[in-house]
Amino acid sequence: MNTHDDHTHAVHVTDVSMVFNEGEAGEVAALDDVDLVVEPGEFVSLIGPSGCGKSTLLRVIANLLVPTAGEVAVNGKPAEQARLDQEYGMAFQKSGLFEWRTVNKNIELPLELKGWDKQRRQARVREMLDLVKLPDRGANMPWELSGGQQQRIAIARALAAHPPLLLMDEPFGALDEMTREHMQSELLQICAATRTTVVFVTHSIPEAVYLSDRVVVMSAGPGRITEIVSVDLGRNRDEDTREDDTFYKKITEVREALRGSEMSSEARGIEDR
Ligand code: ADP
Ligand code: MG
Numbered sequence: 005m006n007t008h009d010d011h012t013h014a015v016h017v018t019d020v021s022m023v024f025n026e027g028e029a030g031e032v033a034a035l036d037d038v039d040l041v042v043e044p045g046e047f048v049s050l051i052g053p054s055g056c057g058k059s060t061l062l063r064v065i066a067n068l069l070v071p072t073a074g075e076v077a078v079n080g081k082p083a084e085q086a087r088l089d090q091e092y093g094m095a096f097q098k099s100g101l102f103e104w105r106t107v108n109k110n111i112e113l114p115l116e117l118k119g120w121d122k123q124r125r126q127a128r129v130r131e132m133l134d135l136v137k138l139p140d141r142g143a144n145m146p147w148e149l150s151g152g153q154q155q156r157i158a159i160a161r162a163l164a165a166h167p168p169l170l171l172m173d174e175p176f177g178a179l180d181e182m183t184r185e186h187m188q189s190e191l192l193q194i195c196a197a198t199r200t201t202v203v204f205v206t207h208s209i210p211e212a213v214y215l216s217d218r219v220v221v222m223s224a225g226p227g228r229i230t231e232i233v234s235v236d237l238g239r240n241r242d243e244d245t246r247e248d249d250t251f252y253k254k255i256t257e258v259r260e261a262l263r264g265s266e267m268s269s270e271a272r273g274i275e276d277r
Contacts, residue, residue, distance in 0.1 A: 012080035014169055014201040015042035015065055020074030022060050022227075033226030034060040035071065040220065040229065044168070047195060047202045049212035049219045051258065053266050057227025058205040062171050065203060066094060079168060090118065092169035093162030097177040099154040101146040107133075107157050108142040114165045132160040135194060152183040159191065163198060170195070173205045185246075188214055192241055209262070213254045214241065221258065223265035230268065231261040 022035040034057045042048050050058045063069040064076055067083035078086035086092065093114070101110050108129050115125040133139050136156040138149075146154055155175060162170055176184045188211060195202055206212050212219045213235055221231040235254050237245060245251055 012044070013041050013077070014044045014046065014079060015040065015203060016075075016077040017041075017061070017065065018075040018077075020061075020064060020071045020076060022057070022064060022069065023072045035064070036226035036228050038074070038227070038229055042201060042203060044201055045199055046217050047192075047204065047215055049204045049206055049216040050222060051206055051209065051212045051219055051262065052222030052227075052230075053224050053262075053269060054207075055227075056222040056224035056265075056269070058222060059173055060227065061222075062173050062203060062205055066092060066171050090114065090165055091167055092171050093165070093167040095155070095158045095162045095170070095172045095175045097174040099146070099151075099158040101154055101157060101161070103146055105146075106142065107138075107144050107146065107149070110146065110157060111142075111161045111164050114161060118165050128164055132164050135163075135197065136160045137190070150183075152179055152187060155179065155187060156190070159194065163194070163200065166198075168201060170200050170202045172202065174207065175204075176211070177207065184211070185243075189241075189243065191215065196239065209255050209258050210246070213237075213251060213258060214246065219254075219258050221261040221265050224269040230265040233258050233261060 017038055017040040020035055020038045021033065024032045024034055026032050038061060050061060052058055060069065064071050065078065065083065067087040076083040078091050081089065081091065111129045111132050112125045115128060129142060133142055136159060138153060138156055141149060141153065149157065176187050179187060192215060204215060216235050219233045219235060220229055221233065222228060223230045233254065237248065237250055
């Protein structure tokens with residue numbers, strides 16, 4: 005296992021490699037010797053060209069994929085134990101709500117899996133609907149909600165069982181720009197209120213900078229971390245933050261880091277897909 009530190013990391017990825025065998029196309033090094041530490045309460049984004057291994061890294065942390073080499077710990081537990089203990093919630097680009105279940109029943113699902121009794125489940129669902137500002141939509145079916153509302157319900161479901169960690173893979177990718185910015189602000193408020201640690205995959209530089217304490221920049225062929233940009237914008241970010249000089253500076257810094265990572269990908273013969 006990893007060396008013993010004096011406190012428990014929310015996520016600790018050590019020397020992780022992931023090789024996929026793609027049949028005739030041969031082997032793909034989706035991740036090559038990746039190290040990453042995320043501290044409790046931190047918001048960390050993964051950004052990089054398509055195919056650089058962002059989703060793979062997230063799935064490895066979630067123990068949905070077992071890496072070819074290396075170690076993953078979540079809240080000090082091996083990844084598999086963390087998954088079994090529901091140490092994290094997940095949200096993806098497609099909300100993943102069950103179409104045949106009401107909003108209430110969707111949010112209740114992880115609580116049923118945890119064996120909570122009905123009364124406790126219903127109280128928690130009401131709390132979560134308030135948190136995502138949709139207090140009156142519990143009886144609706146998912147298709148009766150807008151894309152942004154469905155994404156809020158998906159976040160409510162991911163957080164219902166109080167997981168200390170939230171793993172998100174381009175959750176706002178399908179939303180229009182205004183809804184997307186609104187959702188970003190709400191996510192920050194929700195994370196502050198619940199003190200949840202977040203690992204967030206995105207293609208958008210402004211989104212990564214607005215949300216994150218640190219932006220992890222990756223390159224492809226093989227998937228590696230090339231740079232980590234700290235975003236010292238404080239924790240109380242609001243719509244004015246988007247006009248802040250530091251915000252623009254950080255966007256430039258991440259863009260330059262990305263450019264460097266794409267050039268190093270090209271140098272290794274990887275086309276941007
Ligand atoms: P990203 O999310 O950054 O776009 P992915 O993590 O999805 O990148 O993919 C990284 C690389 O691994 C890509 O080359 C992709 O084709 C490959 N890959 C991802 N998942 C699989 C899989 N299940 N089987 C084979 N190859 C895969
Ligand atoms: Mg992806």
